[in-house]
Amino acid sequence: MTNNLTEQKVLEALRSVKDPDLKRDIVSLGFVKNIRIDGGRVCFDVELTTPACPVKDQLKEDCIRSVRNLEGVSGVEVNMKSDVKGRASFETAKVLPGVRNIIAVASGKGGVGKSTVAANLAVALVKAGAKVGLLDCDIYGPSMPLMFGLVGRKPEVTSDERIVPIEAHGVHVMSIGFLTSDKTPVIWRGPMVHQMIQQFLTRVAWGKLDYLILDLPPGTGDAQLTLTQTAELSGAVIVTTPQEVSLVDARKGLQMFEKVKVPVLGIIENMSYFSCPDCGKVFEIFGRGGARKISEELNVPLLGEIPIDPAIVETGDRGMPMVAARPDSLTAKVYGIVARAIAAQMSIANMKPDMAKAVDFQWKTKGA
Numbered sequence: 001m002t003n004n005l006t007e008q009k010v011l012e013a014l015r016s017v018k019d020p021d022l023k024r025d026i027v028s029l030g031f032v033k034n035i036r037i038d039g040g041r042v043c044f045d046v047e048l049t050t051p052a053c054p055v056k057d058q059l060k061e062d063c064i065r066s067v068r069n070l071e072g073v074s075g076v077e078v079n080m081k082s083d084v085k086g087r088a089s090f091e092t093a094k095v096l097p098g099v100r101n102i103i104a105v106a107s108g109k110g111g112v113g114k115s116t117v118a119a120n121l122a123v124a125l126v127k128a129g130a131k132v133g134l135l136d137c138d139i140y141g142p143s144m145p146l147m148f149g150l151v152g153r154k155p156e157v158t159s160d161e162r163i164v165p166i167e168a169h170g171v172h173v174m175s176i177g178f179l180t181s182d183k184t185p186v187i188w189r190g191p192m193v194h195q196m197i198q199q200f201l202t203r204v205a206w207g208k209l210d211y212l213i214l215d216l217p218p219g220t221g222d223a224q225l226t227l228t229q230t231a232e233l234s235g236a237v238i239v240t241t242p243q244e245v246s247l248v249d250a251r252k253g254l255q256m257f258e259k260v261k262v263p264v265l266g267i268i269e270n271m272s273y274f275s276c277p278d279c280g281k282v283f284e285i286f287g288r289g290g291a292r293k294i295s296e297e298l299n300v301p302l303l304g305e306i307p308i309d310p311a312i313v314e315t316g317d318r319g320m321p322m323v324a325a326r327p328d329s330l331t332a333k334v335y336g337i338v339a340r341a342i343a344a345q346m347s348i349a350n351m352k353p354d355m356a357k358a359v360d361f362q363w364k365t366k367g368a
């Protein structure tokens, strides 16, 4: 039996597979590579823009289904790969060359769980297969040494006097906490903070990273503004709790990033609800849904709702982010979903910079 199967026919079939986030077919997106046809067997690679693609499995299934339907096909093998896209200048950038995407985790208000979110997102992205750095930008109250079990550790310095981040749970971590003693309180003044941040961004040997997560200090003041401007951010996510006071602050955070033209990838609601492990009931202690409301009002994605979980505090204090300590827990799964949503939004923003920057923040709510 002759087989008329050609590369062209395979590509034609794959045009029916659409990336639901990028809203285009995977052939025109250039994701399909390396097609090999051997008799009735078809083998090809699908190269996504992030290993943390939330619809990776679905895309793979769709690919198999569409090619299997072709006449003469006896078997299909798809290799899912990824090559993280980043800011256009990532190889030659003055600040943080080699870092493809710089994503800030911010909040208007302190204590909403920003550092916990940043730590868990970083570990979740590593688990998905990405190279990830985490910069603790909180000069006054660094959290990452404790959260990653690195208290007392000192980073090495390269021969050209650059500081090497410390690796924990696969994440390359850098924090002012590694450079100061916890016994002496550090009194930082404005210009020193500025200088320190500059050093973090220019004198740390980050190497090649797909994502550098910045854990910003709380608020939307000068330190945050300096940081967002110096770091050439690729995107920002805002963490909020459901309470109104925190939501008002979250809106201020959104406004700050709009001013400096950084795409807001979305909002995360932390301490959204409590799911009782004994009775299975869900309690919305602080009133869930505030972040969803802002996301609808301001037309930015809701990236996820993270439950209140006492294990977060316990594992955090033991130097193990939840995603590393209890990967099978509901909370770790939610962090994973949020991490994939962020990766997807970052890919969208990189592909369609105009669309991301055009997010229209209309202040529909009085008093924001």
Ligand SMILES: Nc1ncnc2c1ncn2[C@@H]1O[C@H](COP(=O)(O)OP(=O)(O)OP(=O)(O)O)[C@@H](O)[C@H]1O
Binding pocket: 107, 109, 110, 111, 112, 113, 114, 115, 116, 117, 138, 141, 143, 217, 218, 270, 271, 306, 307, 308, 309, 310, 312, 313, 314, 316
């Ligand atoms: N979903 C959650 N459930 C229970 N506890 C949480 C949750 N998220 C964070 N926490 C706890 O809340 C406290 C504050 O969290 P975290 O330090 O991450 O907040 P932050 O926003 O970074 O604070 P700061 O503004 O001081 O930097 C920590 O003790 C943390 O373990």
Ligand SMILES: [Mg+2]
Binding pocket: 114, 115, 116, 138, 143, 215
């Ligand atoms: Mg913090």
